[in-house]
Amino acid sequence: MKEFPDEQWALIHKLNGQLIQALGELLVREINWDPQQWIVTVLVLQRSIEETEEAVLKTSSTMLNGKVFDAKENCDLQAGVGDLNRIVPLVKSFAGYCIRSGNILWVDDIESHPLRPEYRLYEYVNVRPKGKFIAEYVFPIRVKIGVNQTMLGALNAETTRENTNEFKEAGLHHVSKIVLRLLDTHGPFLLLSQLRMPDNKATKSLLRAHSKLLESTVQDMATE
Secondary structure (H helix, E strand, C coil): CCCCCHHHHHHHHHHHHHHHHHHHHHHHHHHCCCCCCEEEEEEEEEEEECCCEEEEEEEEEEEECCEEECCHHHCEHHHCECCCCCEECCCCCHHHHHHHHCCCEEECCCCCCCCHHHCCCHHHHCECCCCCCCEEEEEEEEEEECCEEEEEEEEEEEECCCCCCHHHHHCHHHHHHHHHHHHHHHHHHHHHHCCCCCCHHHHHHHHHHHHHHHHHHHHHHHCC
């Protein structure tokens, strides 16, 4: 599969970093979320259609304990995130299951869940959490056109908190309504970022428009 150029991945990571930052602020406001003991990662589905269709899922921007890593050069294994662009299998991972099914995966207790054999440790993607993850929540990132949708990736949130956490307390309906609203705003920009930008000016314009639309969406949700 032909790899995206470095500058294209840099744009993808920045967009996903903006998404995570906006989502974090929204969750703090809506469900009193505390990012400590949480990791939030965007995973991007890269497709290639030539003689046959190929697809690979890769890690992108990550928030660990409230700190966002949205560029490869800013990653620091000592801080917990050693790299981006790491491959995650579409089979034998919760994120892969979410993408294959197109559904939210809501797991309050990883060890007792029927899909436990699908779980994949973060250490495989050069992330070093300080504790064992207890719960995981995965949401599809898509672009919807009428009744059809195209899968672009997933947003994955995991916590080391035992017994309970903010997602579990707020419930699937409330949390998914918040998260999917922002992901559906983000989706078209993620799709655009997989095209070659003509120049640096176009890249900056896309990032600026994305940031403003996320901010507007967050503000609109406060009045609903």
